[in-house]
Amino acid sequence: MEYPFEKIEKKWQNIWQKKKIFNAEDDTEKKNYYVLSMFPYPSGALHMGHVSNYSIADAITRYKMMQGFNVMQPMGYDSFGMPAENFAIQHHSHPRITTDENIKVMRKQFDMMGFGFDWEREVSTCHPEYYKWGQWFFKRMFEKGLAYKKTSFQNWCSECQTVLANEQVENGKCWRCESEVHQKELEQWFFKITEYAEELLDFSGVIDWPERVKTMQTNWIGKSQGTEIWFKLENSEQLIKVFTTRPDTIFGCTFMALPPEHPIIIEFLKAESEDSKMHRFCDKVLNEDSITRTAEDTIKEGFFTGKYAANPVNNERIQIWITNYVLMDYGTGAVMAVPAHDQRDFEFAKKYNIPMKLVIQNKSGDLILEEMADAYVEPGFLVNSGKFDGMDSQKSLKTISKWMFENKMGKETITYRLRDWGVSRQRYWGNPIPIIYCDDCGTVLVPDEDLPIKLPENVELGKTRQNPLLSVEEWVNVKCPQCGKSARRETDTMDTFVDSSWYFARYVDPKNDTLPFSQELAVKWLPVDQYIGGIEHAVMHLMYARFFHKFMRDLKLVNSNEPFARLLTQGMVTKDGAKMSKSKGNVVDPQYIVDRYGADTVRVFMLFASPPEKDVEWSDEGVKGAFRFLNRIWHLFAKNLELIKTYKDAASDDNKLKGEIKKLRYSTHFTIKKTLNDIENRLQFNTAIAAVMEHLNNVYAVKDVEKLNDFEKAVFAESCVAIPHLMYVFAPHLSEELWILIGNDRLLHDSGTAQFNEDFLVKDKITYAIQIMGKIRGKIKVSADATTEDIKKSALEVENVKKSIEGKNIVKMIVVPDKLVSIVIK
RNA sequence: GCGAAAGUGGCGGAGUUGGUAGACGCGCUGGCCUUAGAAGCCAGUGAGAGAAAUCUCGUAGGGGUUCGAGUCCCCUCUUUCGCACCA
Incomplete structure (x- = not known):
């Protein structure tokens, strides 16, 4: 017979809600513990990925509560963004309506899973009470010079008159109208995350983050030490600055590679006719979408401008080429090419017959330029390098940089791969940027008292593919806050990553209407003790949030350096080896599984199937196995209820125990120790559950329970009681029910963790x-x-x-x- | 292409510091129960040889370090995640 999971789960969900046990207190003697899962985009129904994420977080939450912490586990919705806008267009509705509907469905499913969220702290990023503070933060960024406007190139579809995300570009064509996408220079708002590059490289403020996440972020920031070298344009006083990590090869530079966006190229183009070869080449490169441009397997192409620059170290003439492999955003946006010692330059020079010059000779001195099949990129000693000849190439790096600086040819410099964060989006469903453009006053901030700038509701989506805000005249046209004359609003909205960069802090004080949150509460709760979410957020979301946190610290809103002390990156839920997705048709609906087996079964399966940081392979049979396990627990108690009740508080410490009962006591205490250690120190729930399963097998191995003596019955009762006590964090409903059935009067979250006696673990x-x-x-x-x-x-x-x-x-x-x-x- | 990680029975996985590979679960096989099935309970289950004791092989592939390697080092292959407008 199946245990009555439906009745039990409803019952306990109601009791927990009524007793408000998951509502964190702001003022208490207890120590605070903040558990946070990455909030979801409200897609309408929970999927298995959510269930997996929140089952992990809920296990930690309940465990910390048992340990006596005042735990906060909030939940909210990342509800702005392109998917909501597209969904609304498809369904001829408004994102406000569809989003609210979706949130209602999700909320119901959260409740059905029995997750212990503090719903009094719920936030939704598309609500004005929340996004007001995103605007407020934008203003503070602007005031500190951290928000600024510059032009940058974006994927542009001229048919749709809109910017496209990389994912909306398919083989260089627009996903909607299939017309060619090209790069258009647009004015965009940026956050100066590079200002914090050095600090973001420092992870000393976190307690426990996966090494790989730290490595990925470090590589993303990409700090590199090098030299900026100043080349003079021929017949001009203009300087072209290049960045190189190999100043030792400067004497071997034979040409210079620039991207078409480079200011000097733009200047060259002005002198050319519109249909000149140079123009055509630049247009071609610019029309490649940014993925193609940055991919290193793209075929390298170039165009010789016919212009030259002078190599500052020896005044040699250097050809200036326009190429498709240099990025304007990195370094100085210009590369000095040394074909003999850089593979990309080598290939390029071979292709276009550009001269090469050997300046690094290997140890044995047998390198011959004409015979080289590849660039020589190893260290060696300098040749053809004037007074530096014979020097060790690695030692010469510093010497040459210093010499160049003294002779005003360049300087040592540090470059980061990290670029400033472009936050402008030409879309409706996002947070409006609080800027007004006035003909007289220029760029003006919207005064704090006018925040939030609410999104206009009466927009027609899908009519044009442009930013719908452009056509809402009554919203766009405003009076300048400074001079009162007619002015226009900024119509760009902010990247949704902005909303998710500080939400963890809003939860500490979600109803504050004078500040994003009070400093007093932030100090009490932050940083988040345990953050849980997908590995796919390893770089962008987590780095933006770290940046924001440091910025909030500089505003004196928080007093910590890092937002998340411990980070757990959980894997995906897969089926048949692939990520669950509608397009693959391998989606399993949590609702169906909960209806059939109950929430506890789903949780136990999810946590048992693999360690949290690895992918979980869905298995219908595996779910049945978890259900069987819970049924075995239920039947054990059903059969022995009276005995357990009678003997659960009796002494079990008789030293004369023998045989299987002695083994059973060992099993009980060993299992408690192992399970608590797996949860507390390793967050390895699969082995914790396995240990309890093993223990349950040991309990089942005891036959004729009625024939045992009193001491032995006490040992048996103890072995049973440990099961719901340990299983509470994984299968809370069932455990709570059994706990009360055997005559306890405190709920499990309030009963402390299970205790073990080291004496019973000694082996002879x-x-x-x-x-x-x-x-x-x-x-x-x-x-x-x-x-x-x-x-x-x-x-x-x-x-x-x-x-x-x-x-x-x-x-x-x-x-x-x-x-x-x-x-x-x- | 670049960056990061993973690869262990038929399957999901365990093996915490280099120390008995395969815990636990699924599946499969057999037994008990049952008119039968389902459910449940009990037992067996890496491959090969052998009557058995036991032996050989075995952690993606190849090499190395070590008394001892799934674990450490080097090379190769495969899969997954990220690559800046998906969130």
Whole structure:
């Protein structure tokens, strides 16, 4: 018979809600603990990825509550963004309506799962009470010079008159109208995240983050030490600055590679006719979308401008080329090409017959330029480099940089791959940027008292593909806050990453209407103790949030350096080896599974199927297995309820216990220790659950419970009681029900963690494996107090061991305490 | 292409510091129960050889370090995630 999960789950969800046990207090004697899962985009129904994420977070939440912490686990919705806008267009509705509908459905499903969220702290980024503060932050950024406007190139579809995301560009064509996408220079708002580059490289403020996330962020920031070298344009006083990490190769520079966006190229173009070859080449490169441009397997192409610059170190003439492989955003946007010592330059020079010059010779001195099939990129000693000839190339880096600086040819500099964060979006469903453009006053901030700038509701979406805000005249036309004359609003909205960069802080004070949140509460709760979310956010979201947190610290809103102390990056839910997605048709609906087996079963399956940071492979049979396990627990209690009730508080510490009952007590205490350690120190829930399963098997192995004596019954009762006590964090409804059935009157979250007695874990015999030349040849059981000599002696007495070492000399014997004996023979 | 990670039975996975590979679950096989099935309970289950004791092989592939390697090092292959307007 199946246990009545439906009744039990509803019952406990109601009790938890009524008792408000998940509503965190701001003022309490208890220590605070903040558990946070990445908030979802409200897509309408929970999917398995959510269920997995929140099952992990909920287990941690409940565990910390048992430990006596005042735990806050809030939840909200990342509800702005392109998908909501597209969804509304498709359904001929308004994102405000569809989003609210979706949130209602999700909320119901959160409740059905029994997750312990503090709903009094709920936030939704598309609500004016929330996005007001995003505007407020934008203003503070602007005031500190951290928000600024510059032109940059964007994927542009002229048919739709709109900017396209990279994912909306398919093979260089617009996903909607299939017309060619080209790069258009547009004015965009940026946040100066590069200002914090150095600080973002420092992870000393976090307690426990996966190494790989730190590495990915470090690589993304891409700090590199190098030299800026100043080349003079021929017949001009103009300087072209290049950035290089290899100033040692400066004497080998034979040409210069620039992107078409480079200011000097734009200047060259002005002198050319519109249909000149140079114009056509630039247009072609610019029309490649940014993915193609940055991919390194793109075929390198170039166009010689016919212009030259002078190499400052020896005044040699350097050809100036326009290329498709140099990025305007990195370094100075110009590259000095040294074909003999850089593979990309080498290939390019071969293709276009550009001269090469060998300036680094290898140790044996046998490099011949004409015979080289590849660039020589290794260190060596300098040749053809004037007074630096013969110098070790690596040592020369500093020397040459210094010499160049002294002679006004360049300077040492640090460059980052990290670019400033472009936050402008030409879309409706986002947070309006609080800027007004006035003909007289220029760019003016909207005064704080006018915030929030609410999104106009009466827009027709989908009529044009342009930003719908452009056509809402009554919204766009405003009076200038400074001079009162007619002015226009900024119609760009902010990247939704802005909304998700500070939401964790809003939860501490979600209803504050004078500030984003109070400093007092932020200090109490931040940083988030445990953050849980997908690995796909390893770089962008997590880095933007770190940047925002440091910015909020500089505003004196928070007093910590990092937003998230511990980070757990959970894997995806897959089925048939692929991520669940509608297009693959391998989606399993949590609702269906909960209806059939209950929320506890789904949670247990999710947590048992793999460790949290790895992907979870969905398995219908596996779910049944989890359900079977919970049923076994239920039936154990149903059968022995009276006995457990009677004996649960009786003494079980009789030292004369023997046989299977002694083993059972060992199992109970060992399981408690192992499970708590797996949860607390390793966040490894799959092995924790496995340990409880194993223990349950041990309990089931005890037959004729009624025939046991009182002490033994107490041991048996104890072994049963441990199960709901440990399972509470994974299967809270079932555990809570059993806990109350056996006569406890405090709920489990308030009952402390299970306790174990170290005395019951002492073994009197220890098994040693015997290895000969690394192969297991036998096993011995020795008493726990045996000396190393005793162990060696008994190892050599084993028949099979004797046979293996016959006629050989024992060279060495190694005894690894509590594990094995290794014998080396010759 | 660049950056990051992963690869262990038929399947999901365990193996925490280099120390008995395969815990636990699924599946499969057999038994009990049942008129039968389902459910449940009990047992077996990496491959190969052998009557057995036991032996050989085995953690993507190849090499190395070590008394001992799934674990450490080098190379190769495959898969997954991210690459700045998806969130």
